[in-house]
Amino acid sequence: SQQGEEDPQALSIQEGENATMNCSYKTSINNLQWYRQNSGRGLVHLILIRSNEREKHSGRLRVTLDTSKKSSSLLITASRAADTASYFCATDAIQGAQKLVFGQGTRLTINP
């Protein structure tokens, strides 16, 4: 299966701390995307990183991609209570069925 796997499954930190989530996948990819989902709501796109990119920033978000290890990480700096959500990575394989496959997600809780 190509499905990405996030690690940890759940993360609880204090407001102001940094949060790091990891994603591993199994097959070669074109792109990797990170999404956020607030409870019961639709997913919101955060960052797309292409297979030839190693790092990307967007505000307090930093994403890295290591294609040799088939892994990515999402770093949220100076966390806020509003960052409480589930975070998913999604990958599209170079070969095989064209679909965007989501991992099981990391549930992030920011404690005030």
Add this chain to the structure above:
Amino acid sequence: DSGVTQTPKHLITATGQRVTLRCSPRSGDLSVYWYQQSLDQGLQFLIQYYNGEERAKGNILERFSAQQFPDLHSELNLSSLELGDSALYFCASSARSSYNSPLHFGNGTRLTVT
């Protein structure tokens, strides 16, 4: 607001019944995707349409079908419903048929089968 509209927001129905979920994509987007999210299976890709044509198929049951109309809105039909079909059903849209651009998700339809 993602610009993707899904109706209804909630749906409660009985086993064996048939329901239709509706999705209006973001203005200008040609691709529509359907995903099912349940606690035990996570977010599962069902099907993708691009400009009216089926583009990719995922783990969609034979009891489920979908289509995209000329005005680009899409419908997901679920029939012979079972308790296990209870889930959140998301529609997403994007400008292109490939995955090198973000997907924009609606807020989903919560289906409860009793």
